[in-house]
Amino acid sequence: MKEGIDRIIDEQEKKLRFSSFSFDIAKKICSKVVQSVQQKGETGFVLARVNGLTVYARCLSGGSLNNEEWARRKANLCERYGISSYHVVRRLERDGKTLASCGMNDEDYGFSAGSFPILLTSGVCIGSITFSGMSGEEDHQVVASQIAAELDAHIPSVI
Numbered sequence: 001m002k003e004g005i006d007r008i009i010d011e012q013e014k015k016l017r018f019s020s021f022s023f024d025i026a027k028k029i030c031s032k033v034v035q036s037v038q039q040k041g042e043t044g045f046v047l048a049r050v051n052g053l054t055v056y057a058r059c060l061s062g063g064s065l066n067n068e069e070w071a072r073r074k075a076n077l078c079e080r081y082g083i084s085s086y087h088v089v090r091r092l093e094r095d096g097k098t099l100a101s102c103g104m105n106d107e108d109y110g111f112s113a114g115s116f117p118i119l120l121t122s123g124v125c126i127g128s129i130t131f132s133g134m135s136g137e138e139d140h141q142v143v144a145s146q147i148a149a150e151l152d153a154h155i156p157s158v159i
Contacts, residue, residue, distance in 0.1 A: 009158065012084070013087065015155055026118070071115070073108060074110040077111070115128045115140075129143050
């Protein structure tokens with residue numbers, strides 16, 4: 001089943017690419033993430049960054065500083081590799097590596113799913129949209145699903 005998840009993540013990252021992107025698109029996607037999470041009765045923190053600039057950050061009612069810190073750290077991991085933090089985690093686990101063995105520390109990088117890259121059609125990563133508050137897989141999927149909705153793309157789910 002592990003290989004199946006890896007194929008799903010690869011497919012999501014190949015399909016969810018933008019021909020153009022703006023701060024308004026980031027805000028729209030993040031607002032839909034918030035709505036989706038609230039409909040589930042969950043809480044947490046949503047973060048969007050483009051070219052290193054925070055363009056959206058919101059703590060949902062009941063969220064915590066812990067959620068915000070995890071979002072920041074997961075976004076750093078995603079943006080460092082240009083793929084979802086879930087993809088990075090699975091790759092490092094498969095290769096028997098840790099953050100430390102790759103020159104990263106726990107203060108700046110989060111070893112968890114939930115940050116999805118903002119990819120252009122060329123494959124260039126220009127930022128990330130991140131959620132922290134549920135399980136890592138759920139965090140990943142809520143973001144991927146809302147990016148897919150914005151792009152009118154159909155993607156498989158990791159959960």
